[in-house]
Amino acid sequence: MTDDEPILAAAGIGKLFGHVRALRDVSFDLRPGEILAVVGDNGAGKSTLIKILSGAYDPTEGQVLVRGRPVAFGKPADATAAGIATVYQDLALVDTRDVAANLFLGREFHKGPFVDRRRIYREAEKLLATLTIKLPSVRVPVYLLSGGQRQAVAIGRVLVGGPDIVIMDEPTAALGVQESERVLRLVRDLRDAGKAIILISHNLQQVWRTADRILVMHLGTVAGIRERQHSTVDEIVKLIVYGNEDDATTSGLPDSGAYA
Template sequence: MVHTSAPPLLALRGISKRFGAVQALADIELEIHAGEVVALVGDNGAGKSTLVKVIAGVAPADRGVIEWDGQPIHIVRPHDAQILGVATVYQDLALCDNLDVVGNLFLGREIHRLGILDEVEMERRTLGLLHTFSIHMPSVRLPVAALSGGQRQTVAISRSLLGEPRLVLLDEPTAALGIEQTAQVLKLVDQLRERGLGVLLISHNMGDVKAVADSVAVLRLGRNNGFFDVPTTSHEQIISSITGATDNAVTRRTSREWEADL
């Protein structure tokens, strides 16, 4: 993906994080631009979840610099990330099965009118948000427990969009989903990019990565082990970087650079 001269939406410079004797992250570099989907991949224990927690303010970095729109900023708690416009959708989704779609979207930020829940306004906003992103639900008044896995995932992502974020972190959004449900979620990721949001997609599924990501950042044992352009990189190259067959392959090759070699 060829970027303009605008600074990245989010940039991590030399980010490190330790938990006791365990060095979870060491000198991590990462950039995400507006309107870009970056896939974060790596084997179990590579540091992917820790990196998401650093960006989300759940586990602040011990060392390094985080930049937002080219300016150094501090993220030391989740509220700091939320104020910037960072929304995180974790793998467990944290949905309330007994509540309907509207209730889940507005859980913790309900709209009141004259001291009473304004159900009409919350439903109106829910329908508007779902329409904006072409998300189809059988009914926004169905309990979430009655929805499919793909529909539940889109509810969780939709909830994160209520605050109009600029960057969305998605932790394994298609895990345990069928083919049709996976396609539904990936279509939503595509729409997030089209609307100019930055997306960090954690995934073990190379098919999903190839389908929606613009670039791939590989972590191995808590360190960067490769940056790749998706359109110009083979499945085998990415897998080799994940498994360690090619160590410290940290050069991102753009489409133009590949074309220049031909």
Template sequence: MPVQPLLTLRGVSKRFAAVQALMDVELEISGGEVVALMGDNAAGKSTLVKVISGVGPADKGVMEWQGRAIQIRRPQDAHVLGIATVYQDLAMCDNLDVVGNLFLGREIHRLGVLDEVEMERRTRELLHTLSIRIPDVRVPVASLSGGQRQVVAITRSLLGEPRLLLLDEPTASLGVEQTGQLLDLIEELRDRGLGVLLISHNMGDIKAVADRVAVLRLGRNNGLFDVNTASQEQIISSITGAADNSVAQRTTHPEETWP
């Protein structure tokens, strides 16, 4: 029996005044897979993430969660379903430590007082479970590296035990080593059964962790590819819409996949 996708979108559209940001978009994401969302600037990627996360509800279309029709009108709706989002700006409080950032807005109290011991224990436990190394969870987040800040933001999103994680350009400002560590974390989350929607422009990152690539162009679906069988030229051609350009015309052997 086929596995029921976690999230299914059918005919999702979104307009901002005279601008049609999304038009009849379709997408499926299952547990235990990483779907990369690609597209040029203004392709509709960020708008689609906002639709799924409840920040900017769709104007029309059908959304299903494990086969059940749903409506996501606000971020709380997404949270209740088990959808978590890590935006590119991370939304971290630099003056707070790791523990403070993880539990910001969901602090644990005991007898009317913050239970710092329990919050630190849970922080260390979660980081250990995900094989994340943070030298000191009591240092201000401002003192951490870009990669460490990124994994702290992802760890924070996992406190609610989500089923689907949306990642907006998580490696954009990271170095090679930090990127490798973050991609390892994404693979770990997939192996634990989470569905991951990864927005990225980096072909190397996508080849490393994604199972499928969904391409948007001018707010519409413009291709869905299996990472193991599609060539890089096919993906690029779908992103740019230049099916007859010099890149796409280069000969691709049947057995050729991404370098």
């Protein structure tokens, strides 16, 4: 696979919940070593799309393709096996357990019938060093960590399985400015290491500093996909609000700061 060939693609994805259509004809691709931001107002279909890509929902229509081959995910574990890892907004960490235990939760090393805790601590330190994540210790309970440190642990945990595709759902939503920057730096580092990243975010300022391309969702459809360097914040805001920039008027355009 070359850098120009999609590692992940959606082809005509649709999703119905009873008589309610959540997604209609959603198509896009994701390339190795790129960050694709997914933006849109509440109800635009971002969460439904991500749950389909991560194996939590089945699409009603269309196909998901990984490395050019159609796939059908019956459960999230199938997506994980296909090389797709998802970091959800709630992180799903076990607060009372330490960093190392959270990183290798469900993937513990064993020595005979017993958990090999020494190896878990050793491998946890190697993983965090590789990701340039600085924590007080891999033995500290997660509940003692800051929000940014917890997010870093959640990202580190999904990387244990060696995924090629990482989906991140609002990774900086509950973080301050400095911690947000640290997490976004980690996201860019993963991109530079060749990972393909889908970044769901409501913060256009952060998207603009981080993404390579931007996919805009509007009422369950793809309003547009733009190369960040060839677009503007105002253009993206028009697509978020109106769906079709031709329908927008300059006088009716919201202040782009509303999406910061």
